[in-house]
Each structure stands twice: as C-alpha cells, then as structure tokens.
Amino acid sequence: MLSRVADSVFWLSRYVERAENVARFLDVNMHMTLDLGDSLSQQWEPLVATTGDHKTFSERHGPATRDSVWQFLTFDRKNPNSIVSCLYSARENARTIRGSLPSEVWEELNKFYLFVRGADVPNALENTTHFLGEVKRYSQLLVGIMESLMSRNEAWHFGRMGRNLERADKTSRILDVKYFILLPTTSEVGTPLDVIQWAALLKSASALEMYRRVRGRIAPEHVVGFLMLDQDFPRSVRYCLSRAEESLRAITGSPEGTFQLRAEKLLGRLRSEFEFTQAADIIHSGLHEFIDRVQLSINEVDAAIFDSFFATQPIANVSEQSQSQTQSQSQSQSQSQSSSTAE
Amino acid sequence: MRLDNYQTDGFYDEMFDEAGTPRSRADVLASRLSALSDGELVRRQKAADLTLLNMGITFAVYGHEAGTEKVWPFDIVPRIVDGAEFEIIQRGLRQRIFALNVFIDDVYNEQRILKDGVVPAELVFSASCYLKQCVGLKPPGGVWCHVVGTDLVRDGDGKFYVLEDNLRCPSGVSYVIENREVMKRTFPQIFGGLRIQPVEDYPERLLETLQHVAPPNTQSPNVVVLTPGIYNSAYFEHSFLAQQMGVELVEGSDLVVSDGYVCMRTTRGLQRVDVIYRRIDDTFLDPKCFRPDSALGVPGLMDVYRKGRVTLANAPGTGVADDKAIYAYVPRIIKYYLGEDPILNNVPTRICSEPEDLQYVLHNLSKLVIKPTNESGGYGIVIGPRATSEELAKCADLIRANPRNYIAQPMLALSRVPTIVDDHLEGRHVDLRPYMLYGKDIFVLPGGLTRVALRKGSLIVNSSQGGGSKDTWVLA
Numbered sequence: 001m002l003s004r005v006a007d008s009v010f011w012l013s014r015y016v017e018r019a020e021n022v023a024r025f026l027d028v029n030m031h032m033t034l035d036l037g038d039s040l041s042q043q044w045e046p047l048v049a050t051t052g053d054h055k056t057f058s059e060r061h062g063p064a065t066r067d068s069v070w071q072f073l074t075f076d077r078k079n080p081n082s083i084v085s086c087l088y089s090a091r092e093n094a095r096t097i098r099g100s101l102p103s104e105v106w107e108e109l110n111k112f113y114l115f116v117r118g119a120d121v122p123n124a125l126e127n128t129t130h131f132l133g134e135v136k137r138y139s140q141l142l143v144g145i146m147e148s149l150m151s152r153n154e155a156w157h158f159g160r161m162g163r164n165l166e167r168a169d170k171t172s173r174i175l176d177v178k179y180f181i182l183l184p185t186t187s188e189v190g191t192p193l194d195v196i197q198w199a200a201l202l203k204s205a206s207a208l209e210m211y212r213r214v215r216g217r218i219a220p221e222h223v224v225g226f227l228m229l230d231q232d233f234p235r236s237v238r239y240c241l242s243r244a245e246e247s248l249r250a251i252t253g254s255p256e257g258t259f260q261l262r263a264e265k266l267l268g269r270l271r272s273e274f275e276f277t278q279a280a281d282i283i284h285s286g287l288h289e290f291i292d293r294v295q296l297s298i299n300e301v302d303a304a305i306f307d308s309f310f311a312t313q314p315i316a317n318v319s320e321q322s323q324s325q326t327q328s329q330s331q332s333q334s335q336s337q338s339s340s341t342a343e
Numbered sequence: 344m345r346l347d348n349y350q351t352d353g354f355y356d357e358m359f360d361e362a363g364t365p366r367s368r369a370d371v372l373a374s375r376l377s378a379l380s381d382g383e384l385v386r387r388q389k390a391a392d393l394t395l396l397n398m399g400i401t402f403a404v405y406g407h408e409a410g411t412e413k414v415w416p417f418d419i420v421p422r423i424v425d426g427a428e429f430e431i432i433q434r435g436l437r438q439r440i441f442a443l444n445v446f447i448d449d450v451y452n453e454q455r456i457l458k459d460g461v462v463p464a465e466l467v468f469s470a471s472c473y474l475k476q477c478v479g480l481k482p483p484g485g486v487w488c489h490v491v492g493t494d495l496v497r498d499g500d501g502k503f504y505v506l507e508d509n510l511r512c513p514s515g516v517s518y519v520i521e522n523r524e525v526m527k528r529t530f531p532q533i534f535g536g537l538r539i540q541p542v543e544d545y546p547e548r549l550l551e552t553l554q555h556v557a558p559p560n561t562q563s564p565n566v567v568v569l570t571p572g573i574y575n576s577a578y579f580e581h582s583f584l585a586q587q588m589g590v591e592l593v594e595g596s597d598l599v600v601s602d603g604y605v606c607m608r609t610t611r612g613l614q615r616v617d618v619i620y621r622r623i624d625d626t627f628l629d630p631k632c633f634r635p636d637s638a639l640g641v642p643g644l645m646d647v648y649r650k651g652r653v654t655l656a657n658a659p660g661t662g663v664a665d666d667k668a669i670y671a672y673v674p675r676i677i678k679y680y681l682g683e684d685p686i687l688n689n690v691p692t693r694i695c696s697e698p699e700d701l702q703y704v705l706h707n708l709s710k711l712v713i714k715p716t717n718e719s720g721g722y723g724i725v726i727g728p729r730a731t732s733e734e735l736a737k738c739a740d741l742i743r744a745n746p747r748n749y750i751a752q753p754m755l756a757l758s759r760v761p762t763i764v765d766d767h768l769e770g771r772h773v774d775l776r777p778y779m780l781y782g783k784d785i786f787v788l789p790g791g792l793t794r795v796a797l798r799k800g801s802l803i804v805n806s807s808q809g810g811g812s813k814d815t816w817v818l819a
Binding site for chain 2: 003005100101106111309
C-alpha cells in the first residue's frame with residue numbers, strides 16, 4: 001500500500017483512540033474528586049500533568065479549574081490533543097485516504113466529528129456523563145466497523161497497530177492519575193476512599209467488571225497488575241503491545257522471535273519486558289517512574305515506525321507530509337506535536 | 344401537497360406542460376407528490392440534507408478560507424427524461440465524441456482538417472489548451488478523451504442543445520451516483536415501479552475503460568486516480584471514484600519515475616503504475632515538460648507517456664477541442680470526418696475573432712450572452728440583458744482588446760424543473776450534463792447531472808455560484 005496511506009490509517013486510528021482516552025481521563029478524574037472533601041475536590045491540575053500537555057495549558061489558561069481543564073481537554077482547538085482537535089485530525093487523515101477506507105468508516109467518523117464540533121459547550125459541561133459516553137461510544141463504533149468490514153490487509157494492520165500503541169500509552173497514563181491525585185492524609189491509604197479511587201480508575205478504563213472476575217477484591221498491586229500486565233484484557237498495556245507487535249510482524253512478514261527493522265526490535269523488547277515483569281516489581285521500582293519509562297519506550301517505537309514505513313523516500317515533498325504526533329511523557333516539558341494538516 | 348397552483352411562467356417545464364398538466368413521463372411522479380401530506384416533502388428534504396452532511400458529500404469553494412467544505416446542495420424533486428428522448432441524446436453524444444476524438448488526433452498529427460481549411464489553423468494554435476508538446480502523440484487505441492461530460496440545455500422550443508463540451512477533467516459524476524443513493528435512502532417510496540435506468544454501474548465501467556486503454560501487453564494493469572489533494576474542489580469525487588473502483592488514490596508526490604516507468608511509493612517499495620486517471624490539469628502533469636513550478640505533478644511523466652509505458656486518461660492536449668471558439672466549428676467537424684449531420688445541435692455562436700461576428704456582437708451586446716473562451720465553471724460570463732450599461736461597456740472593452748478570447752450566444756430560455764422553495768414548489772432553471780466513457784466503444788451513462796440554479800430567475804447553475812443539483816431519472 002502507499003506509504004502515505006499507511007501513515008494516515010495509522011494516525012487516524014490513533015487520534016480516534018486518543019479522543020476516547022481523553023474522555024476516559026476526564027471521567028476518572030471527575031469520579032475521584034467528587035468523593036473528596038472541599039479542600040481536595042478541585043484537583044484538576046494533576047490531570048493536565050498526566051496528559052503531558054501542562055505547558056500548553058498554563059500558557060493558555062492559567063490556574064487549573066474544573067471548567068478550564070474541561071475546556072482545554074474537550075473543545076479547545078488550540079490544544080492539539082483536545083477531543084475536538086483529535087477528531088479534526090482523524091477526519092483530515094481519513095479525508096486524504098477516503099478512497100482506501102470503507103465508506104462506513106468515513107461516514108461514522110464524519111458524524112463523530114460533527115457531533116463534537118457541533119456540541120453545545122455549556123450543556124456538555126453540565127451534562128458530562130452523556131457527552132463523554134457519546135465520545136466513547138462513537139470511538140468503539142468505529143473500531144467495531146473497522147473490525148467487521150476491513151480485510152486483514154496492510155491498511156487494517158497499520159490501523160490496529162496505531163490504535164494499540166495509543167491505547168497502551170493512554171492506559172498507562174490513566175494509572176498515573178492515581179499517582180497525582182492526593183488523598184487527605186497518607187493514613188487514608190487502604191481506606192474505603194482509597195479503594196473507591198482505585199475502583200474508579202478501573203472503571204474509567206472499562207476494566208472494573210473484568211477485574212472483579214479475575215482478581216475479586218480491590219488491591220492496588222492487583223489493579224496495577226491488571227491494567228499493566230494482564231494477558232487477556234484488551235486495554236491492558238501488555239495486551240496492547242502484543243497486538244501492536246502482531247500487526248507489525250504481519251506487515252513485515254518477520255517470524256515470531258526475529259526482527260528485520262528497528263521498530264520490530266524495540267517493540268519486541270518492550271513487549272517481552274512486560275511478559276517477564278510482575279506487579280510487585282513495578283511498585284518496587286516506583287509506579288510513576290515505571291510509567292514514565294514505558295511512555296518513553298513507546299515514543300521510541302513510534303519514531304522507529306515512522307522511519308521504517310512513512311519516511312523512507314528521500315524526496316523533499318514527501319517528508320513534508322509526515323506526521324510526528326507523539327505526546328510527551330507526563331512530567332517532561334517537551335511537546336512534539338505537529339500535524340501536516342492545517343487548521 | 345398542492346401542485347395545482349404551480350406556475351410554468353411561459354418556460355418549458357420538465358414536469359408540466361403549458362396547461363399545467365403533468366407530462367406523460369412525469370405523471371406518476373406528479374400524482375405521488377400530490378398524494379403527500381403537507382410538510383412531508385420538506386421533511387424528506389431535510390432528511391436528505393442531513394444524509395449528505397453525514398456522508399460528507401461536500402465540495403470546496405475557492406476564494407474562501409482554505410479547506411472550506413460546503414455540503415452539496417441537492418433538491419429532492421427529481422428531473423425526468425423520457426427514455427426515447429434520451430436515446431437520441433445518446434446517439435448524438437456518441438457521434439459528437441467520436442468526431443471530436445478524431446479531431447484531436449488529427450490536430451496533433453496529420454492536421455488534415457486544418458490543411459483543408461475547415462477549421463482555421465490560427466484558431467487552433469491560439470487556443471490556450473493547445474499543447475505543442477503533444478504533437479505526434481499516439482495514445483493507445485487512438486483514444487484521447489476517455490472521460491467526457493457534455494453540457495446540454497433545453498431551450499424554450501423544447502429541443503436540447505449542446506452548450507459546451509468538457510474533454511479535459513469533467514467532474515460531477517460522483518454526484519450523479521450519490522444523488523441517486525441519497526434519494527433511495529430518504530425517499531424510497533417514490534421509486535416504486537417506475538423502472539428508472541440505473542447509474543450505479545458507472546465505477547465498474549470506468550475501471551473497465553481504464554483497464555482497456557492500458558499500454559499494450561500489460562497483464563492486469565495497475566490503475567490509479569491522481570488528485571491534486573484534499574483542497575481541490577472535486578476532491579470528494581476523486582476519492583469516491585478511487586474507492587468505488589478499488590484503486591489507489593495518489594498525489595503527485597506518491598509517484599516517481601524510476602527505470603523508465605511510473606511507480607508509486609508503497610510500504611514495500613516502488614510498484615509500477617500502468618494507467619493514471621488523472622484529475623489534475625495538463626500543464627501541472629510534469630514540471631519537466633510543462634509548468635516548472637508545478638508541485639502537483641510527476642517529473643519525467645511525459646517521457647514515460649511518450650514511450651507508451653503509461654496511459655494518461657484523459658490524454659494531455661484534449662482541451663484544444665473544448666475551447667469555446669472551436670466549439671462553434673463542431674458541426675463542421677462532424678460533417679468533415681463522418682459525412683453526417685449533427686444529431687444534437689449547437690447553440691448558434693458568434694466568434695469574436697471573426698470580423699463580421701465581432702461587429703455584430705459589439706452592436707448587440709445587450710441581447711447576447713458573452714463567454715470567455717478559456718474559462719470554465721461559469722466564471723467571466725456576462726449576460727447582456729441583465730447587465731448594467733457600465734458592465735456592458737467594460738465587456739465591450741475586453742472584447743475589443745482580445746477578440747480571440749470571446750464568443751457570444753443568444754440568450755436561451757433554459758427549461759425549468761419544480762424545485763422546493765420554503766414549503767412549496769417553484770420552477771428553477773436547469774441544465775443536464777451526461778457522462779461518457781470512451782474505451783473499447785463509447786458508453787453514455789443513462790442520466791447525468793442535472794444542475795439547478797437555485798436563485799429565482801438565475802441561469803447560472805455552477806455549484807461554485809449558488810447552483811444545486813437533482814437526481815436525474817431516465818425512464819426505461
């Protein structure tokens with residue numbers, strides 16, 4: 001397939017997944033802060049830190065309040081990772097490759113964009129559950145359509161790889177929210193409030209019910225293990241990395257356990273690290289530090305994929321079309337988000 | 344809903360005769376419309392608008408903010424063409440396209456028609472779309488214009504006339520197919536039992552045509568659609584056709600000339616391309632051969648083309664035959680090559696580069712429609728009877744300064760079709776653009792794009808200037 005098309009399918013899937021996960025971030029933060037007392041109920045700054053966009057945020061909004069963070073993450077067109085910007089970029093990517101996608105994919109994505117663009121902002125801020133629910137529903141609908149209508153060709157694999165890399169990154173960030181949200185006192189660790197927060201976190205990754213079946217009661221170590229290392233849960237980081245690697249190998253034709261490209265080497269290494277890690281190891285090394293490292297590694301995989309597939313031709317006007325849209329890790333100051341598509 | 348108060352206002356109406364009685368081809372449609380409860384038609388129209396928005400059926404308007412997309416304006420009251428009448432149109436178009444194709448081939452090769460003085464040589468060589476780079480070219484199968492859309496209008500006398508030929512990159516056929524799709528989604532009841540000829544097989548036939556004209560001895564030819572990109576006004580159509588044919592939609596930067604062939608850059612390296620259905624203008628095709636500043640084309644493409652290693656559809660240079668001054672000679676061109684009289688008539692045309700015509704035009708400006716010979720999309724047209732005296736004076740100056748650039752035609756009373764205005768129907772002027780494919784033989788799609796001037800009294804049907812469209816039904 002055309003390199004340009006591969007690039008766009010990859011990014012279209014990532015942007016849709018990103019929009020869905022921003023909705024999940026907002027959801028989890030809202031649930032966690034609702035149960036806290038007044039003094040701690042306004043912890044919205046941590047959410048911005050988690051998404052890695054705190055620099056853009058402080059430049060544009062000043063102090064973090066519920067409304068300013070909401071505005072920033074949902075309808076702010078100047079924030080390249082807001083829900084509306086993600087959908088704009090997803091749709092522009094889809095538009096350039098409309099010929100290579102099933103019409104149903106285009107049509108639903110177009111409706112998704114029109115829904116977010118046309119949303120009544122005050123009403124959406126008032127009625128958050130409905131709005132976030134619709135964002136998640138549309139995203140899942142798109143995944144479902146691609147699953148059921150697209151041949152398992154290169155385009156499908158590029159899309160699946162993009163979606164799973166994005167999801168791995170974002171699930172790790174959802175877990176990171178818990179690191180930032182403060183409890184009233186350290187002695188609250190392990191109390192009902194703490195348990196409720198861990199449960200809310202699972203819920204925002206739509207993982208609570210599946211977690212219960214495997215692990216039963218809520219324990220921080222188990223939650224970390226489930227969202228990071230579970231083999232079967234489709235939003236766990238390990239699961240996503242494995243699927244991404246499968247698609248990468250389907251594209252290159254490399255047999256399992258071997259690699260031809262740097263991207264395969266890096267992704268295979270990362271995946272195997274997850275296969276040979278336990279939750280206790282993660283907590284021992286520090287959850288937040290571990291998450292940071294994972295995000296860095298995923299960014300390296302991204303860069304290698306770009307080099308291998310999308311930037312192979314040394315022709316000036318091709319490189320202009322390339323996109324490099326990784327999000328920085330949660331604490332880092334740099335933000336390398338640029339899109340070829342003009343606003 | 345009431346149809347009895349509908350006014351034809353002395354124009355030829357496609358649905359009703361002068362007495363206000365439905366024409367026989369439209370009587371079923373008229374009775375179904377009148378059986379609708381009040382407000383139902385408007386509700387269906389709104390549903391159709393929403394469907395178009397959701398399907399993302401849009402076009403870009405130049406001169407606005409980059410990337411402005413407008414939803415395709417569509418009126419759900421169809422335009423009906425009688426089957427027997429369309430058969431004559433089909434024959435007329437086949438005759439016309441066949442002759443024009445021979446003309447192009449002749450102009451770039453033997454030039455018999457110029458030597459015999461049937462068409463003035465200087466008129467041909469001064470046409471802005473005449474390309475000296477195409478002299479001596481012999482496209483596969485002798486076909487130059489593979490995809491053609493010809494604009495027809497029905498005048499007050501009820502007869503169809505050819506208004507202009509579009510032999511370069513005619514657009515709009517995707518809207519023919521999508522208009523039908525939207526009608527079927529939003530107004531299925533109206534179709535029952537009417538035996539409307541299908542238009543949905545166009546992409547299949549287009550692919551067949553493109554494969555047929557591949558360079559000789561190509562096994563399973565690789566066809567692509569070449570687009571200038573998403574900001575082009577017809578981008579929707581480019582992606583639609585590529586998708587429906589199942590071929591790659593490429594931009595110039597996706598293609599490269601390598602080892603004497605045109606190839607596309609894929610995730611697995613370079614892959615050869617055999618046929619390019621190109622939707623970029625001639626002079627942008629190859630910066631080495633035409634405009635050096637073109638970033639849309641493929642350097643070296645024309646060399647590969649000249650060697651017969653890739654097919655371009657349409658061939659470069661075809662625009663020489665749809666120049667508006669050459670248009671006036673088409674009846675003579677048909678007669679010269681085929682020895683036949685034209686089946687479809689031209690609109691009588693004055694060519695300002697001919698001194699007698701020029702005098703006539705300057706004396707009768709206020710009665711005529713003045714058109715620049717090398718513009719399309721309805722730009723630059725002056726409608727004499729509706730122009731102010733300053734506009735006419737300015738127009739006269741322009742003509743005197745460059746007579747070659749202008750033709751003049753009488754003002755036509757374009758036929759009208761009932762069209763939804765607020766909550767009722769009013770007549771609006773329409774034209775008709777049928778589409779043809781020229782591969783092994785010439786295929787005319789039964790139907791075409793009916794464009795409608797939505798503004799009251801307006802004659803300009805172009806979508807860039809307030810035009811809309813209608814589904815066009817050719818009855819079996």
